[in-house]
Structure formats: structure tokens, C-alpha cells
Amino acid sequence: MKRLRIISVVGARPNFIKVAPLCREFDLASEKIEHILVHTGQHYDIDMDQDFFHSLHIPKPDINLGVGAGSPVLQTAEIMKKFEPYCLNREPDWIVVFGDVNSTLACAIVAKKLGIRLAHVEAGLRSFDMTMPEEINRKVTDCISDLLFTPSQDADENLFREGVPPERVIRVGNIMIDTLVMEMDTADMQRSYQRWGLAQKQFVYVTLHRPSNVDDPDVLSSVLEKLTVFSRIMPVIFPLHPRTSRRLREFNLADKISAKPNFHTTSPLSYHESINLAKHAKLVVTDSGGLQEETTFLGTPCLTLRPNTERPITITQGTNRLITEESLLEAMKTQVNEESQIFPPSSPPLWDGRTAKRIVAFFLAIIGASAPHQEARSHQSPERVDVP
Numbered sequence: 001m002k003r004l005r006i007i008s009v010v011g012a013r014p015n016f017i018k019v020a021p022l023c024r025e026f027d028l029a030s031e032k033i034e035h036i037l038v039h040t041g042q043h044y045d046i047d048m049d050q051d052f053f054h055s056l057h058i059p060k061p062d063i064n065l066g067v068g069a070g071s072p073v074l075q076t077a078e079i080m081k082k083f084e085p086y087c088l089n090r091e092p093d094w095i096v097v098f099g100d101v102n103s104t105l106a107c108a109i110v111a112k113k114l115g116i117r118l119a120h121v122e123a124g125l126r127s128f129d130m131t132m133p134e135e136i137n138r139k140v141t142d143c144i145s146d147l148l149f150t151p152s153q154d155a156d157e158n159l160f161r162e163g164v165p166p167e168r169v170i171r172v173g174n175i176m177i178d179t180l181v182m183e184m185d186t187a188d189m190q191r192s193y194q195r196w197g198l199a200q201k202q203f204v205y206v207t208l209h210r211p212s213n214v215d216d217p218d219v220l221s222s223v224l225e226k227l228t229v230f231s232r233i234m235p236v237i238f239p240l241h242p243r244t245s246r247r248l249r250e251f252n253l254a255d256k257i258s259a260k261p262n263f264h265t266t267s268p269l270s271y272h273e274s275i276n277l278a279k280h281a282k283l284v285v286t287d288s289g290g291l292q293e294e295t296t297f298l299g300t301p302c303l304t305l306r307p308n309t310e311r312p313i314t315i316t317q318g319t320n321r322l323i324t325e326e327s328l329l330e331a332m333k334t335q336v337n338e339e340s341q342i343f344p345p346s347s348p349p350l351w352d353g354r355t356a357k358r359i360v361a362f363f364l365a366i367i368g369a370s371a372p373h374q375e376a377r378s379h380q381s382p383e384r385v386d387v388p
Helices: 013-028 046-055 072-090 102-113 133-144 153-161 175-188 192-196 217-230 242-250 271-280 289-298 328-336 355-368
Strands: 004-010 033-039 094-098 117-121 147-150 169-171 204-207 236-239 263-266 283-286 302-305 320-323
Touching: 004 013, 004 072, 004 102, 004 355, 013 033, 013 046, 013 094, 013 175, 013 289, 013 355, 033 072, 033 355, 046 271, 072 102, 094 102, 102 117, 102 133, 117 133, 147 153, 147 355, 153 169, 175 271, 175 289, 175 355, 192 271, 204 271, 217 236, 217 242, 217 328, 271 289, 283 289, 283 328, 289 302, 289 320, 302 328, 320 328
Parallel strands: 004 033, 004 094, 094 117, 117 147, 147 169, 204 236, 204 283, 236 263, 283 302, 302 320
Antiparallel strands: none
């Protein structure tokens, strides 16, 4: 029997976290599935990309398209130009894309233009804010995907409201939690907070990189001022995203956070260091989508500095709360004065470390089905896929 040939596409570090467990499961099914990993090179920090691949045990990509940085439009176009001939040469049965980065949109369009079946992992998330480039990427990709692997019920409902047929929607759970579960032991060994002489639950972990927070000098200056004021109450650990570092230099704001005794900046951290800090922080302040989910699973209070989130389940069933730049300082003070951490009663359904198993089991079921989507009839019953 001819093996099912599947190309998985990654372009940025959030994708690496999502593809890692799927690579492992595809490898276990290698007799029936040929898995090809394509890296578009959307991130320009090759050394950090290689570190992520190594630390998460992701196999070396079969090809790196080497697209590099650029405006969203130019980057998307360049990815499409380079990905099309590769697909024509390899003739995959399926292309799998992840999340909402530019590579996701670009490769999804190429798949449909070439008549290749398309699956979207982490489908159905919506912020309902079309000023966000990620929202455009999510909506267009979902609209043209043949299979939409969703992490939660709210994602299903978003897709149904948009008219996606139920047979294309498969709830499998949150694949980022698979990696978190697999890598927790390694993360626990990091004890990253000790680098600054700190103890568990005695610091706040901050990550900020979105344009709405760092591209406006007035907003960034105000956020930094509030964080430094708060650092007099409790130490702050703030790894600087490359975008944030550039803005600090451009806006001459580096002095606002330099030489502050309880305000600790550092270069970007590894995945394991970040998870270690998120687990042991008293509080996380972020604008990252992934950290909203990770803190929900870990039971760490999270303040998300955004007007909206495409992951509302982290609010309704988790530890997350949306805040504004104006309310940041008071929200932090209120949260750390709580007598105990806010632990969710349980993680959202199917956030159990087995999402990649469900996805691969689904593809294996397709191979044995008389029709390509025969096994996709009941979107509400992912357990129907036999996962040991």
C-alpha cells in the first residue's frame, strides 16, 4: 500500500512547539505515513530556531525555504513563491499548517491553488479583531481547509457560525499542551529564577512583543513605567523579544529599565526556561497567545495586556484575565495580594497531552476509509478515533 505523504509546514517558534509532538507520532506511524517537514525560515534568528529544534527533539527539516524577515505581504508572497515548486516536486497527499503565522496563510493558499488537501491544526480561534494580522491568517486558512483540527468547543462554534460544514471540524484538543506535558521534567530542572537569586512564587514573569504594546513609544513608555514601579513590590523578570529590544533602542527607552535592582531583563529564553518561569511565577503578564494557554494548564494567574483574546477558554476555564495598559499596575497589585494562587478546577477538555495522537489516528483512519472524510462525520466525538 502506498504511504500517505504529508507535508507539515512551520515558520515561527510557536509552530515549532506545535509540530514537535506531531513529528513523534508521525514517526511511529511511518509504515503508513511519509512525513515531510518544511521550515519556511520566516524567523530570521537561525541560531534560536536551531536551538528550538534541538531542545524539542524536532527532526531536521527536509527543507528550509530561507524566506527571512519582511513585511507581512512581502513575506507571504515570498513563501508562496518558494513553496509551490517544492510541492510540485514532492506531490503530497496532504499539507498540514499550524496556528496563525504568515507561513500558515501562505502555504494554505499554495495547497488549495494546487488542489492538495489541507489540514489546519489549531483551527477556529478568533479574536474578532481584523486589525490583527493573525486574525486574517486564521480566518482565510480556516475558510479553505479541508480538515479543521480544533482545540476547544468555542473554536468549533466559531467555525459553524462562519458556515464551515460540521464534517470538516474535528475537535482534538490543544497540541501545545502535548509539548508542555512531554517537556515538563526538563523544564523543572531549569530553575531559571535562581539566576537572579529569586525563589518560587516570589517574582512576576513578563513577556511583551505585539505591535499594539511595543510599537507606540507612548504606550511602551507607560507600560515600562508601571512595570518598574511594580518591581519595588516584587521582582520582575522580563526577557526581551527582538522586536521589543529594537523599539527600546529606537525610542531611547532603555534607561527606563536599566540598573533597576528588582527589574531583570534578559535575552530571549529557551522554551524550557520560559515554562519553568511560567510555572513558578506568582503572576505572568503577557501579550502572547501561547502563554495564556500554558498558564491555564499550569494554574498560574495570567494578566494578558490585550483588548481581546482568540483563546477565551483561558478566561472562562482558566487563570487568564484581559487588562489594559491603564489598568496594568493596579491589576498586578491586586493579583499578587491574593492569599493564594488561582488554580482552575481542571484543564479544558482534551488538553491532556494526547492531541497529536488523535490527529495521527485520524489520518490513519482516513487511509482505511472508503472515502477521504468518512471518519469526520461527528465533530463532537474525537474519542471515536481509537487512541490507545
